Amino acid sequence: xxxxxxxxxxxDRLAVEAxxxxxxxxxxxxxxxxxxxxxxxxxxxxLGPNGAGKTTTLRxxxxxxxxxxxxxxxxxxxxxxxxxxxxxxxxxxxxxxxAMHARDAIAFMGALRGMPIAEGRRRADALLAEHxxxxxxxxxxxxxxxxxAQTVQLLGTIIHKPRxxxxxxxxxxxxxxxxxxxxxxxxxxxxxGVTIIFSTHVIAHAERxxxxxxxxxRGKVAFDGRVDDARAKLSSIVRLRTRASDGPWRSxxxxxxxxxxxxxxxxxxxAGPEPLLKALIDGGAGIETLAIExxxxxxxxxxxxxxxxxxxxGQEKVQ
Amino acid sequence: MMRFLRSAFVIAxxxxxxxxxxxxxxxxxxGPLFPLLLGGVFGGIGARVASQTExxxxxxxxxxxDFERLSAARDQLGQALDPDALVKLIHYPxxxxxxxxxxxxxxxxxxxxxxxxxxxxxxxxxxGSFDGDPAALGQLRLLIANARAPxxxxxxxxxxxxxxxxxxxxxxxxxxxxxxxxxxxxFLTILLSGMLLSQLIEEKSNxxxxxxxxxxxxxxxxxxxxxxxxxxxxxxxxxxxxxGALLIQMVKHGGVTTLPPPAVGWxxxxxxxxxxxxxxxxxxxxxxxxxxxxxxTVREVQTMSMPVTFAQVLIFGFASTVIGNPDSTEGLAAAxxxxxxxxxxxxxxxxxxxxxxxxxxxxxxxxxxxxxxxxGSKLFRKTVLKSGPRTRWWKRKxx
Numbered sequence: 231x232x233x234x235x236x237x238x239x240x241x242d243r244l245a246v247e248a249x250x251x252x253x254x255x256x257x258x259x260x261x262x263x264x265x266x267x268x269x270x271x272x273x274x275x276x277l278g279p280n281g282a283g284k285t286t287t288l289r290x291x292x293x294x295x296x297x298x299x300x301x302x303x304x305x306x307x308x309x310x311x312x313x314x315x316x317x318x319x320x321x322x323x324x325x326x327x328x329a330m331h332a333r334d335a336i337a338f339m340g341a342l343r344g345m346p347i348a349e350g351r352r353r354a355d356a357l358l359a360e361h362x363x364x365x366x367x368x369x370x371x372x373x374x375x376x377x378x379a380q381t382v383q384l385l386g387t388i389i390h391k392p393r394x395x396x397x398x399x400x401x402x403x404x405x406x407x408x409x410x411x412x413x414x415x416x417x418x419x420x421x422x423g424v425t426i427i428f429s430t431h432v433i434a435h436a437e438r439x440x441x442x443x444x445x446x447x448r449g450k451v452a453f454d455g456r457v458d459d460a461r462a463k464l465s466s467i468v469r470l471r472t473r474a475s476d477g478p479w480r481s482x483x484x485x486x487x488x489x490x491x492x493x494x495x496x497x498x499x500x501a502g503p504e505p506l507l508k509a510l511i512d513g514g515a516g517i518e519t520l521a522i523e524x525x526x527x528x529x530x531x532x533x534x535x536x537x538x539x540x541x542x543x544g545q546e547k548v549q
Numbered sequence: 550m551m552r553f554l555r556s557a558f559v560i561a562x563x564x565x566x567x568x569x570x571x572x573x574x575x576x577x578x579x580g581p582l583f584p585l586l587l588g589g590v591f592g593g594i595g596a597r598v599a600s601q602t603e604x605x606x607x608x609x610x611x612x613x614x615d616f617e618r619l620s621a622a623r624d625q626l627g628q629a630l631d632p633d634a635l636v637k638l639i640h641y642p643x644x645x646x647x648x649x650x651x652x653x654x655x656x657x658x659x660x661x662x663x664x665x666x667x668x669x670x671x672x673x674x675x676x677g678s679f680d681g682d683p684a685a686l687g688q689l690r691l692l693i694a695n696a697r698a699p700x701x702x703x704x705x706x707x708x709x710x711x712x713x714x715x716x717x718x719x720x721x722x723x724x725x726x727x728x729x730x731x732x733x734x735x736f737l738t739i740l741l742s743g744m745l746l747s748q749l750i751e752e753k754s755n756x757x758x759x760x761x762x763x764x765x766x767x768x769x770x771x772x773x774x775x776x777x778x779x780x781x782x783x784x785x786x787x788x789x790x791x792x793g794a795l796l797i798q799m800v801k802h803g804g805v806t807t808l809p810p811p812a813v814g815w816x817x818x819x820x821x822x823x824x825x826x827x828x829x830x831x832x833x834x835x836x837x838x839x840x841x842x843x844x845x846t847v848r849e850v851q852t853m854s855m856p857v858t859f860a861q862v863l864i865f866g867f868a869s870t871v872i873g874n875p876d877s878t879e880g881l882a883a884a885x886x887x888x889x890x891x892x893x894x895x896x897x898x899x900x901x902x903x904x905x906x907x908x909x910x911x912x913x914x915x916x917x918x919x920x921x922x923x924x925g926s927k928l929f930r931k932t933v934l935k936s937g938p939r940t941r942w943w944k945r946k947x948x
Contacts, residue, residue: 292763294934311766319763325756329567341559342764344552386760 244303245270245394245425246291251300253286260286261297262449268427268442270393273420275436276429277531278446284429285322287446288398291427292319305394315344318392322399322429324383328372332358332382335371339386350389357385361411377408384412388419395419397428401435413439437527445534453534457527464525464533465497468506472515479513482506498522556765560773561780564748568781578788580740605663605685606637607677608654610647615669615696616640622695626688636685636692643667651676670697720900724873726811727899730822731872731892735865738829739858741782745834746841746857747850748774753933754846762934767926771842775834775922779827811899813907821898821907828914829891833861835918836888839925843932868892875901884910887917 246268253261261283268274276284289295291302293310305313326335336357337350345353358367361381371379380403387395397416401409416426416439430436436443436457443460445453453460471493472479487496499506503522510517568574609616619638627635639660644650651665655677664677666689673693679686752758761770811818837857844850868889870879875897883893884906894910 294759294762295930311764314764317763319760321756321759321763323756323759325752325758325760327563327567327751327757328755329571338559338563339760339764342556342761344555347559347562383760 243270244268245272245305246274246427247301247303248287248291249301251287251290251297251302253283253290253295254298259449261290264300264444264446264449264451266444266451266454268425270425271420271423272425272441273416273439274425274427275440275443276427276446277431277433277436277443277527278429279431282431282446283449284431284446285398288396288427288429292317292396313394314342315390316393318343318387318390318395320384320387320395320397320400322402324380324403326371326379326383326386329370331368331370332363332374332378333367335382336386336389339383340389343390343392345390353389354385357389358382361385377404380404381408381411384415388415392424394425395427397426399430400428401430401432409435433526433528433531443527445531453530460527460530460534461525464529465500466525467523468494468496468498468503469519469521469523470494470496470510470515471518471520472510473518474514474516477514479510479515482509482513482515553766553769556769557773557776560761560765560770561777564774564777565780568777569784574781578785580785581789605679605682606639606660607675607689608641608657608662608665609638610641610643610650610654610665610667611669613640613642618670618696618699619692621699622692625695626692636688638666638692720873723812723900724896726818727896728869728872730811730818730895730899731865731868734822734826734829734892734895735861735868737782737786737826738833739861739865741785742778742830742834742837743854743857744781745775745778745837746844746854747847748778748838749842749929750844750847750850758934762930767930767934768923771835771838771922771926771929775831775838775918778834779830782830812902813898813904817904818898822895824911825891825895828911828918831918832888832891832914832921833864835921835925839921839928842925842929864889865892868896871896873900885913887914887921890914890917 244267246266248264248266251261251264252259264283264287266274266287276287278284286295290297291304291310293304293314302308302310304310305316307313310317327338330338333351333354336354337345337347340350340353341347355364355367358364363378363381366374366378371382374382384400387397400412400416404412413435416428420426428435428439440457442456443453444451445460453463469490470483483494484496484499487494489495507517507520510520609619611619616638620640623635623638637660639662641650641654647667651667654662654665662677663685664675664679666673666675668674670693675686675689749758752761813821840853840857841850844853867879867886868883869892870877871883871893874880875884875893880893880897883889884897890910891914894907898907
């Protein structure tokens with residue numbers, strides 16, 4: 231009851247909120263107590279290996295399926311379909327009517343979200359031209375390449391100028407050039423104030439795009455917050471190479487340090503780099519190279535979700 | 550509600566355009582030509598066979614006077630019987646060698662002479678083969694008897710006072726009108742509603758179902774698809790009727806005026822026929838859409854189509870119990886059971902006056918269309934849209 235009251239107080243400040251979402255399929259728990267808080271205007275990533283529960287979570291949030299239990303609130307509404315006209319959704323498994331012309335397919339997706347068909351066609355022509363697909367506007371989808379068809383579907387997702395866009399594995403199947411274009415499109419929409427949630431199993435995309443991420447593993451949220459906060463869970467790594475092999479400076483090296491070739495590798499002490507540098511210089515280490523590496527999202531993912539989840543991510547093809 | 554209707558309209562418009570503007574729709578429109586073509590071919594064969602088995606031709610070797618009396622007797626009998634059912638008579642003047650003439654005539658193929666009648670009316674003698682056709686032989690005896698005594702054969706004058714219809718004949722012919730209405734409804738529905746079984750296969754196979762399900766209620770998807778197919782079917786019917794096959798046939802035989810007016814009158818009956826066709830289509834179509842939505846492949850749809858067709862025939866059989874006795878227990882049950890209700894009620898409209906039963910029936914049928922669609926869309930959401938393993942009731946583990 232208390233959680234519900236808290237939820238109602240904070241919901242107005244969030245584009246999407248989920249509390250303790252659970253989804254069971256024939257005795258299999260696909261989503262296990264997922265809670266998310268997505269601020270408006272942010273780019274939010276759902277990160278996790280395939281089968282982690284990302285797609286099911288998105289399908290619950292978009293309203294395709296209902297949760298077995300838990301609360302969801304999308305753009306202030308508990309029934310996501312009530313906000314359908316303000317949401318754009320790109321499913322993981324892409325699909326368009328093969329016989330439809332590209333512009334009609336985009337306009338149809340707009341019409342599903344309440345846009346008049348004539349207005350949809352007009353905008354579709356403009357969007358296709360903007361994405362160098364103007365010559366394909368009146369060609370059937372079946373004649374388009376896979377990348378072109380995916381672009382058409384993505385344009386159909388944003389045709390009605392939604393306030394919230396949910397993209398399920400949007401980079402899957404795209405070549406490097408189209409991935410870059412999609413990243414730019416996501417950033418542009420976010421700059422316009424649109425909230426974007428996308429799922430991915432490729433850490434690099436989340437790291438480049440997201441301000442906030444939820445790391446999901448085996449149906450549970452292992453982390454939900456800012457990317458920097460995820461990284462901050464790990465200390466920076468120091469890589470040090472010295473001319474002197476021994477001396478008083480050795481006392482500045484932490485106990486857990488390891489040797490990798492000629493280098494000392496250890497976590498940056500809590501006091502920061504300055505005391506370390508001073509101790510090394512004063513101790514006559516003769517610093518040859520010293521690098522402080524900030525941990526990446528991958529390192530944070532390993533630390534948060536565990537080696538097994540990271541191994542599952544690693545087995546998948548990185549785009 | 551407006552958003553629901555708008556969503557259904559978006560789906561219906563897409564499906565209607567995709568169906569009617571496709572090349573396959575031309576074949577759909579040409580569909581009725583095939584049975585007509587087959588009818589023509591088999592009709593021609595039938596006519597040829599019939600001409601070979603029609604009434605025998607008898608060569609009459611006699612004086613012109615005797616033949617005219619026989620011919621007059623035949624014309625008189627033709628007023629009571631179908632003239633095509635009477636033996637045909639052809640006159641041949643007698644030749645000196647009767648035996649040779651008989652032999653030559655019996656060998657003639659055009660016309661195919663079965664027997665030769667000689668000896669005039671005073672001493673008639675038949676030579677030929679009438680084995681197994683005692684009726685033809687009986688006819689000849691009657692004709693000879695009437696030709697000999699034409700004054701006795703004159704029909705007694707029977708004054709007739711014509712009334713529009715007697716109760717016995719009216720009930721019978723109105724039942725016929727009801728039966729024809731039922732048959733039309735049944736055949737049009739069985740021909741047109743089967744398409745709905747495979748209506749969701751395209752969306753499921755090309756994955757666009759996720760996009761649609763995320764944007765509009767599944768109920769709206771079902772309603773849109775159902776009405777799109779109804780509209781496409783109506784286009785087909787309008788084209789077929791306009792093409793004239795049915796119209797010409799009806800006009801040729803005097804049109805609907807040859808049938809007695811139904812109990813609710815022709816305008817009302819035709820209006821009800823249109824409404825009940827739509828309701829029959831919507832009811833069976835909603836059921837087919839629900840069943841077909843569970844199928845993942847065309848093969849599954851094809852497997853389902855045979856039991857579904859048999860179910861339709863059963864429903865038609867149940868509805869036909871109304872004919873002749875709409876107020877019987879079976880008749881009322883057929884009118885109440887939603888899937889047979891439209892066909893039962895069109896038969897009732899032919900036989901019983903009164904509009905209230907139809908108003909109630911239409912509301913009842915509309916309620917069931919909504920219920921089946923709602924239940925079907927819930928089932929679709931539960932069994933098809935979920936991302937986990939599919940639940941099949943026949944594979945469900947016992948609790």
